[in-house]
Amino acid sequence: MIYLDNAATTRPDPAVVAAMNEVLTDRWGNPSSAHEAGSRAKMSLEEARSSIARLLGCNDDEVYFTSGGTEADNWALLGVLEFWRGRKSHLITVATEHHAVIDTAKWWQEHGGSATILKVDSEGRLDPQEVAKAITPQTALVSVMHVNNELGTIQDIAAIGSLCREREVVFHADCVQSFGKLPLRFAEMNADLVSISSHKIHGPKGAGALVIRRGLRILPRFIGGSQERTLRTGTENVPGIAGFAAAAGLCARKMPGEGEQIRILRDRLEALILERIPDVRINGSRTHRAPSILNVSFAGCEGESLLVALDRKGFCVSTGSACSAGAMGASHVLMALGLDVLTAQSSLRFSLGRFNSPEDVDALMEVLPSLVERQRAIAPVSVRGS
Amino acid sequence: MSHRARAEIRSVVAVAMSGGVDSSVAAALLAMQGHEVIGLTMHLWTDPAGEELALNRASGCCSVTMARDAAAVAQRTGFRHYVLDLSREFHSAVIEDFGHEYLQGRTPNPCVRCNTFVKWQTLLDRARRMGCDYLATGHYARVDRSGSRVRLLRAAHLEKDQSYALWGLSQESLKHTLFPVGELSKAEVRRIAGELDLRTADKPESQDICFVPDNDYRRFVKEHFSSNLPVLEQGEIVGPDNRVLGYHGGVTRFTVGQRRGLGISAERALYVTRIDARANRVFVSYDDECFASVAAAATVNWISIAPPEGPVECSVKVRYRDDLHPARVHPLQGNRVRIEFDKPVRAVTPGQSAVFYDGETVLGGGILSLSQEVEDA
Numbered sequence: 001m002i003y004l005d006n007a008a009t010t011r012p013d014p015a016v017v018a019a020m021n022e023v024l025t026d027r028w029g030n031p032s033s034a035h036e037a038g039s040r041a042k043m044s045l046e047e048a049r050s051s052i053a054r055l056l057g058c059n060d061d062e063v064y065f066t067s068g069g070t071e072a073d074n075w076a077l078l079g080v081l082e083f084w085r086g087r088k089s090h091l092i093t094v095a096t097e098h099h100a101v102i103d104t105a106k107w108w109q110e111h112g113g114s115a116t117i118l119k120v121d122s123e124g125r126l127d128p129q130e131v132a133k134a135i136t137p138q139t140a141l142v143s144v145m146h147v148n149n150e151l152g153t154i155q156d157i158a159a160i161g162s163l164c165r166e167r168e169v170v171f172h173a174d175c176v177q178s179f180g181k182l183p184l185r186f187a188e189m190n191a192d193l194v195s196i197s198s199h200k201i202h203g204p205k206g207a208g209a210l211v212i213r214r215g216l217r218i219l220p221r222f223i224g225g226s227q228e229r230t231l232r233t234g235t236e237n238v239p240g241i242a243g244f245a246a247a248a249g250l251c252a253r254k255m256p257g258e259g260e261q262i263r264i265l266r267d268r269l270e271a272l273i274l275e276r277i278p279d280v281r282i283n284g285s286r287t288h289r290a291p292s293i294l295n296v297s298f299a300g301c302e303g304e305s306l307l308v309a310l311d312r313k314g315f316c317v318s319t320g321s322a323c324s325a326g327a328m329g330a331s332h333v334l335m336a337l338g339l340d341v342l343t344a345q346s347s348l349r350f351s352l353g354r355f356n357s358p359e360d361v362d363a364l365m366e367v368l369p370s371l372v373e374r375q376r377a378i379a380p381v382s383v384r385g386s
Numbered sequence: 387m388s389h390r391a392r393a394e395i396r397s398v399v400a401v402a403m404s405g406g407v408d409s410s411v412a413a414a415l416l417a418m419q420g421h422e423v424i425g426l427t428m429h430l431w432t433d434p435a436g437e438e439l440a441l442n443r444a445s446g447c448c449s450v451t452m453a454r455d456a457a458a459v460a461q462r463t464g465f466r467h468y469v470l471d472l473s474r475e476f477h478s479a480v481i482e483d484f485g486h487e488y489l490q491g492r493t494p495n496p497c498v499r500c501n502t503f504v505k506w507q508t509l510l511d512r513a514r515r516m517g518c519d520y521l522a523t524g525h526y527a528r529v530d531r532s533g534s535r536v537r538l539l540r541a542a543h544l545e546k547d548q549s550y551a552l553w554g555l556s557q558e559s560l561k562h563t564l565f566p567v568g569e570l571s572k573a574e575v576r577r578i579a580g581e582l583d584l585r586t587a588d589k590p591e592s593q594d595i596c597f598v599p600d601n602d603y604r605r606f607v608k609e610h611f612s613s614n615l616p617v618l619e620q621g622e623i624v625g626p627d628n629r630v631l632g633y634h635g636g637v638t639r640f641t642v643g644q645r646r647g648l649g650i651s652a653e654r655a656l657y658v659t660r661i662d663a664r665a666n667r668v669f670v671s672y673d674d675e676c677f678a679s680v681a682a683a684a685t686v687n688w689i690s691i692a693p694p695e696g697p698v699e700c701s702v703k704v705r706y707r708d709d710l711h712p713a714r715v716h717p718l719q720g721n722r723v724r725i726e727f728d729k730p731v732r733a734v735t736p737g738q739s740a741v742f743y744d745g746e747t748v749l750g751g752g753i754l755s756l757s758q759e760v761e762d763a
Contacts, residue, residue, distance in 0.1 A: 305515035308424065308468055312517065375515045 002360045003316045006200075006353030007149050007177065007293055012243065013202040013354065019246035020204060023239045031236050032227060041238050048238075048245030055248045056179070056194070056211060058186035064210050064228045065241050069176035069197035071221075072210040073100035075232070076172040076193040077143060079218040081108060084140040089113040092134050092169075093143040094126050095336035096151070101143050101174060102332070114138070122338055123285035124153035128160045135167050145174035147182065150320055150333040150349055151284030152293030154182070161190025170216065176200055176208075180251035181259060181290060192216045198240065202354055203247030207240035254354075262352050263291030269350060269361045270294050276369050283334060283347060297339070297347040300376040306348060309371045315364055318349045398422045399520045399564060400513035402505055403467070405455035408524030410584050411575045412566040416522060417463050424518060425460040425467035427453045428509060430476040430500075431597040458585050472508055479503035481597065485611035488603065491663030492737025493641040495551070495706075496595055502554030510559055520564045527552055527748075528568035529560055536560040537690040538748040543571040550706045553741045553751025554687050604638045621666030623648060625656070626675060634668050637661050643676060643733025657733070660756070677730035683740045683752030686721045690747045693717065700742045700749055702727070704734050715742055723752060 003011065012020075027044045029037030046060070053060045066072045081091060093105050095117050105115040116134045120126050131142055142164050146157050157173045164171035172193040178184060179194075180201035186194065193216065198207040210232075212218060218231070225233035251258075273280060279299035298306065303319040310317055320331030334344035350364075401413040403425045417423045453469045460467030480499045487494035505523065513521045526541035527549040536557055541547040555563070567575050598606045608618050618636040625631040632650045634640065639647055644658045648670060657676050660669040681704065688694070694717055701710035702725055712728040725740060734754055741751035 302512060302515045304468075304470060305512050308466075308516040311466065312422075312424070371517075374517065378511070378514050 001314050001316060002363055004350045004352060004356065004360065004364065005316045005318045006356075007152075007349065007351035008318055009199045009205065010202045010353050011355055012199075012204055013247060013250055015250060016203055016243045016246045020239045020243040023242040027238060027242070031238060032225070044242050045236055045238055048241045051245045052196075052209060052248050055252045056184055056186050056196070058194075058211055059214060061229070062186075062211050062214055064212055064232050065236060065244075066208045066210055066232060067206055067237070068199070068208040069098075069174070069195050070100040072195035072197070072208050073098065073143075073172075073174055073176075074104055075210050075218075075221050076174075076195060077101065077104045077108070077141065079221060080141045080170050080172070080193070080216075081113060082219045083217050085112075088138050088140040090136055090138040091115040091141050091143070092118065092131060092139060094118045094120060094145070094155075096120050096124055096126075096148050096153070096333045097143065097145050098149055098174060098176070101145070105143075120153075120336055123288070124148055124151045124283075124333070124337055125285055125288060126155050126160075128156055128163055131160050132163050132167075135164075135169055139167075139169050141170045141172060143172040143174065145177070146184075147175075147177035147290045147293075148284070148333065149177050150293075150331060151295050151337075152177075152290040152351075153284045154178075154288040154290060157189050157191065164192075165190055177290065177293075180248055181255075181292065183255060186211065186213075193218075198244035198247060201247045201251050204240050204243040207237055207244040209244075258354060259291050262354075262356070265352050265356055265358060265361055266292055266294050266350075268358065269352075269364070270296075272361065272365045273368070276365065277372055281343065283337060283339070292352045294350045294352075295334075295347060296350070297334075297343045298372050298375075299343070299346060301346045301372055302375065303345050303347050306346075306371060306375065309375075310348075310364075310367070313367050313371075315367070318351070319345075319347060320349065396420050396422070397519040398424065398517055399522050400424045400426050400509075400516065400518040402509060402521065402523045403427050403456035403459070404524070405452035405459075406524065407579050407584070408526070408567055408575060410456070410459040410524070411570075411578050411582075412522055412524040413459060413465065414463050414578070414582050414584060415566045416564070417465050423460075423463075423465035424513070424516060425456055425465060426509065426513065427456045427467065427469045428476075428504070429453070429469055429471045430473055430504070431481070432473065455585060462584065463582070470509070470512060472504055475508045476500065476504050481610070485607050487737045488607045488638045489611060489663060490737075491637050491661035493735050494737045495739050496597075497551045498554060498739050501551050506555050506559040506563070510562060514562070520562050522564040522566055524567055525549075525552065525565050526568055526570075526572075527565045529563055529565060531561070535690065535692070539568075540743070540746045540748065542569045546572050549748045550703055550739065550741050550751075553689065553739060553748060555689060556687075557689070560689065604636055607638045608636075619666065621668065623650060623668050623670055625652075626671040631656075631670065637663055637666060637668055640668050642735035661736075676732050678734045679727050679730045681725045681727070681731070681734045681740065682722065682755050683725060684720075684722045684755050686717075686723050686750060686752030688750035690744075690749050698742065698749065700744050702731075703741045703743070704731060704754060705738050710743060713742075721752070 023044050027041045029041040031042040031045045049060050049063050053063050091105055091108055093101055109115045118130050144155050144160055147154055161171045170192045173189055173191040174195045176195055176197040179196040192213045194211040196209050199205040220231045222233045227233045227236055281297040283295040307317060307319050330344050334347055399416050399421045401423055403409045403413055413423050413425055457467045480496045483499050484494050484496045510521045525548045526546040528539040530537040530539055540549045620633050620635055622630045623632045623634050640658050640661055642658050645655055654672050656670040658668055659671045659675055698715045700715055702713045711731050714726045716724040718724060736755050738754050739751050740754050742749040
């Protein structure tokens with residue numbers, strides 16, 4: 001099996017698994033317990049917090065662990081909006097955001113608030129001035145993702161954050177796809193809230209964090225207990241968090257070299273596709289794009305069918321973001337670029353990671369051109385008649 | 387036997403899997419025969435209420451449980467399974483037609499539309515694009531490839547025959563179709579499911595239209611469609627001598643031949659004979675008025691024979707559960723036919739399908755309309 005879907009999730013690094021095993025074996029106490037078993041676990045938890053804070057360049061007490069990126073996004077939005085309820089109720093976000101943000105924005109619109117969903121250009125880039133124009137005295141929060149999970153497009157978070165700061169609007173940056181991959185310094189991001197996730201960086205699933213700038217007012221979503229300074233209660237997922245920290249530590253050590261290697265692989269795949277397969281379209285920005293993601297539309301093909309054909313040959317790729325119901329459908333991100341439905345539905349996302357090699361790219365290119373050709377040769381099925 | 391029920395060389399076969407026992411066994415049989423099977427479950431419709439109902443009943447289309455059941459069979463048997471979102475195609479081909487037909491006072495058969503436009507058009511296309519040679523379903527029907535023309539045949543066990551809903555298939559579609567359970571009886575299918583320990587072996591039969599699991603068509607049409615015609619409002623029920631006998635609460639509650647729900651007491655039983663949607667009227671009469679010697683059908687499709695020039699002697703069904711009525715089918719212009727029954731047939735219902743048989747062969751079919759409409763055309 002050749003795995004080319006690292007934007008969906010990543011294989012846990014063996015060092016991460018080892019770190020987690022150690023915690024599961026020796027640090028299994030409840031961090032809130034006063035005794036020796038508890039304090040060992042607490043130590044692991046706080047060490048993890050420190051190492052993640054170090055990678056991001058924020059304070060330890062600004063890192064709040066969650067069950068993952070979706071929870072962090074939900075909390076950032078609803079925790080802030082609920083705090084401002086009655087005084088400010090307007091949310092600004094972008095058409096290309098992850099469902100964890102877009103669906104929450106829709107929920108907010110249906111439950112007493114208002115939201116502006118900003119458009120992007122044909123590469124998926126958001127003009128920071130559009131944010132400035134959309135801000136009103138009612139705006140409580142702006143939420144923009146740093147790197148888009150389907151396209152890899154990078155937004156100018158620092159500029160947007162700066163605008164928000166000037167107007168005293170809270171700014172949330174979803175960095176689920178950028179933390180551990182692009183160099184991030186919290187101080188330079190001008191963000192009040194940052195979402196990050198473990199399983200995108202060769203850590204385990206079920207762990208993430210919301211980084212909350214000191215002094216920011218936000219309401220908790222969980223009630224009962226005092227963990228995470230009472231803002232995110234519940235017994236901590238110490239093994240998961242330890243794994244998250246181990247993964248973050250590995251990323252810190254391997255940056256920027258690993259990112260460059262991955263970029264080279266991605267660029268190679270892109271070049272080979274452009275060279276060997278006619279009538280394709282690269283989606284997203286070629287200039288402001290994360291190093292690991294490649295989104296391509298194959299004219300005349302049906303994306304899901306291509307995915308299945310590749311799956312049968314042992315290649316794991318994606319058409320858009322993974323969906324829990326299992327049904328694949330048209331991507332809202334591609335539609336937001338202005339692609340017509342047919343083109344959007346003829347797209348695949350390839351995303352590379354630590355464990356991919358040039359051989360993986362070559363193996364894919366042994367197979368992909370003929371699968372595309374075969375699809376293009378199929379005439380649409382006629383409805384009736386002889 | 388010349389029926390060549392199975393593909394002879396190892397093929398790649400997509401199987402439309404509803405999570406039910408028939409399609410599960412169809413998939414398992416193909417896998418046992420050595421073919422590479424790809425299970426496909428279609429996500430067709432999401433009705434929030436329907437999801438809750440589906441938890442309690444076997445019916446309820448596209449519930450997550452359906453996909454899960456199919457996936458469990460796939461995992462147990464050892465083949466791949468995917469869920470495809472065809473809800474857009476389903477909506478435009480099936481749901482819209484369903485509402486439109488009811489609002490016109492007709493009784494549609496959405497399963498026919500789904501088979502013709504979604505399963506054997508969109509789904510088949512996807513299957514081909516995935517690299518599949520065939521699309522298989524759990525329908526009780528058969529395909530005969532022995533002649534120059536591919537023939538659609540009734541199931542070997544007639545009490546389960548589902549060929550009625552398949553009259554819209556083309557030669558091209560049939561060439562790429564397999565019906566693995568078409569030779570089997572329901573009992574055999576359940577037995578195989580039990581032997582293979584497939585989770586769906588004991589699932590009860592799905593009886594309802596998949597997107598209206600509570601069978602309340604009126605509610606469904608009212609919630610999802612609006613109309614300039616007052617068809618969902620109170621209207622007149624008109625008796626055999628053109629007198630108004632009472633009032634109805636919307637024509638969508640009625641179908642030709644129906645006796646219940648009229649709310650009229652009379653000496654002799656009254657049945658619906660005609661629905662006039664434009665005037666929002668339901669016409670009722672006595673049993674002997676419910677028979678027709680002639681019927682008309684439109685959008686006719688000929689499968690097992692080429693479109694005929696002259697009349698065809700055959701047997702005709704006018705609903706899914708129907709006897710075979712000997713008849714002569716006269717082709718008319720524009721894919722229409724006039725059907726002359728040897729003996730009068732009860733409750734010929736506009737919107738339902740007329741399917742033409744010659745013994746076990748399905749010749750073709752069409753959609754029944756009011757005779758006058760065809761004559762006027």
